[in-house]
Amino acid sequence: MNHPLDPSVRVRFCPSPTGNPHVGLVRTALFNWAFARHNGGTFVFRIEDTDSARDSEESYEALLESLAWLGLDWDEGPVVGGPHAPYRQSERLEIYRDVARQLLDAGLAYESFSTPEEVEERHVAKGANPKLGYDNFDRDLSHEQRAQFRSMGRDPVLRLKMPAEDLVVQDLIRGEITFPAGSIPDYVIVRGNGEPLYTLVNPVDDALMDITHVLRGEDLLSSTPRQMAMYQALAQIGVGSGTTPTFGHLPYVMGEGNKKLSKRDPESAIGFYRDHGFIPEGLLNYLSLLGWSLSEDRDIFSITEMVEAFEISRVNANPARFDLKKAESINSSHIRELDPTDFAARIQDRLILDGVIAAEPSSQQRDLVTKAAPLVQERMGLLSEAAPMLGFLFVTDAEFAFDPAPANKALGAAAHSVLDAAKGALEGLTDFTTETIEHALRSALIEKMELKPKTAFAPLRVAMTGRLISPPLFESMELLGKEKSLARLARARDYQAS
C-alpha cells in the first residue's frame, strides 16, 4: 500500500434479508468493502431485519454464503461479533424503543393519528392534489386531542419533525445536492403497533456504530435528507457521536433493456453466476467495473489491485447495465490466470457437482483431472464447461455415446477409410503418447492418404470425444489410453447415422 490510510473509516453493508441476494446488492457490498480495505478501515456487516413479514432466515443464510464465496470478509457483524453487537436489528429492538421514547420526550418526534384517507380528504377540502402526501397535521395536536384519539382505540405512529431549512447532502459521487425546505413531510419512524421502521433504525445504528461513510444504492438518495434530519435529532438527544456520516450514492445496476435488474429475474441472483460457472475472481472484477474503472486501458485486474486503487470519488454516477457476455469474457481471463493446480482443483469440484465424477473421486479420476485440466484451462470461460468438455474421459465404454449431430456429420461412410487407417496406424504403437500418436496419424492420414488435416481429424475427434469441439485430439487419445481409443474407433466404425 503506497497511499495514505485512514483507519478511522467505518463503513457498513446492511441488507435486509428478503429474497435472493442480487448483483446490485453485492456490488454495493463490494464497493463498501473495497473502500474500507483501501483505507485500512473497518467493514461492518449488519442485518436489517425489522420487517418480520418479508424477512427470512434462508435469505439471511444466502447473504452470508454469497459474501463468503466472494471473499468479502467483515470485521464486525454476525458470526464474528464485535463491540457493537448484536448486528441483527431484530435483536436490537429495545435500543430503538428507547431512542424513539427519547425523541418523543424531546419534542423532536410526535404522535400522529391521521389515516391516509384523512390526509387525502384534507387535501381535497383545500382543493389540492390528494396525492400530495402527509401534511404534518398532527404536529400541533393538543393533549386533549391525542387523548381523544386514544380513547377511540387509535394507535399513533411516531413521526419525526422535519426541520424548516433546506437540507444539503455533500455526496461523494454526485457532489452537492439540495433538498428544499418543506419538500419532505414529517415521516413515520415507528409503526402504530410499536415496530420501528428503517427510517429510524438505520440512522440509529449508523450513529451507534460510529459509521463514517454511507455508501449505498442510488434508490436511497431521496431518503437521505430524512436521514440527515434524524442525525440532527439524534445528536440533540446524545445518541452516537453527533456527527453525520458522509454519503455516497452508487449507481444502479440494470438488467437487459432499460429496466432495473429485478429481484425476480433469475440472472439478478448472485447464486446464478456461481451455478453458471463464474469464479469469484472473475465476477468480482466484472462487478467492480459497474460504475468504476481501474485505469484507461485495463479492465482485467485482481481484487488486490482494485483495493489498492479504489477511490470512491472516481465512481460513476450513471447507471450501468449488466452485460453477461463481457462478464464471461472477464471470467475467462481470470480462469486462464489461475495457477494450474488451483484450476485443476476447481475443475474437480465442478465435475463432482455436475455428477461427472464421484463425490469421492478415485485416485485414477483425480489423476485424469490433473492431466486433463491444462488442456482445457485456456479454452474455458466458465467452470460449467468442464463437464461437456471432459465428460468423455470419465464415462465407461457402455455409457459413451456420440452426439448425433456431429456424428452424423463426421462418421458417415466417407469416414470409414480414415477410421480404418487410424486403427492400423495406432494398433502397432507400443508407446501411446501424444507425440507417437500424432506422428503415426499424420504419416498415415496426411502423408500417405494425402488428406487435409480437417478431413482427417474431424472423424477421429468425434470418435474419441463424441463431439466436434473438444480438448486437443492427440492429448485426448493419450489420456484415454490405447485400449479405449481403439475401442472407440471401432464404435465409430459401426456408427449408423440416425
Added chain:
RNA sequence: GCCCCCAUCGUCUAGUGGUCUAGGACGCCGCCCUUUCAAGGCGGUAACACGGGUUCGAACCCCGUUGGGGGUACCA
C-alpha cells in the same frame, strides 16, 4: 402534481476547457495462426441526446428541452 438523480460507440467505460480527426474493453465483422474449439496476432465497425449560452477555444462550465430512473409508504 411536487422533489431528486442521470445522459460519450449496441454495452461497460476513459475523458474534468486546447494534447479529441474522442482512447480502451466486451460484442460484432474480416484476415493470419491452427488437429476442432478456444487462446493469440493484425485490421475493421461504432458514440459526445438536442438547443441555447460562457469562452479565442467546449465531450468537459451554465441554462433550457427531451429522454431515462428514483422518491413522494405504518417497504428497504
